[in-house]
Amino acid sequence: MANALQQLIREHLDRKGWSYGDVARRGGIPRSTVHHLATTDRVVRMPQASTLEGLAKGLEIPLEAVRRAAAEACGIHVYDTAPAADPNGTAGTGPADPEVALLIASVQKLSADDRRHVTALVESLLDRSPRPAEEK
DSSP states (O other): OOOHHHHHHHHHHHHHTOOHHHHHHHHTSOHHHHHHHHHOSOOOSOOOHHHHHHHHHHHTSOHHHHHHHHHHHTTOOOOOOSOOOOTTOOOOOOOOOHHHHHHHHHGGGSOHHHHHHHHHHHHHHHHTSOOOGGGO
């Protein structure tokens, strides 16, 4: 069974009658990268942002659709943090930072012990942030 990214790529290739090379040229990424993502059953790690951007451009689909499919192919559940579009078709607003979405989605895959380590790291990083002058 094909993973979500394979399905997305194959669906668009079939619908538009394109080849891996066509997508690669349109997106400015190597043909071998498109082929690899379209044929690899298990994506071990999330592709680089530039690869996802090139794939989205090459397939002529929204980046978020490619990002979600790639995350799913890696076994990462992506939470829908942005509200759906309203009846007028206006897109919802939500965190636009893909790193935040990836962090939130990935934390579930960590063991309880690893989650405690991540929590401690985040707390220590937040404690290092500059404090207002009156607290110094």
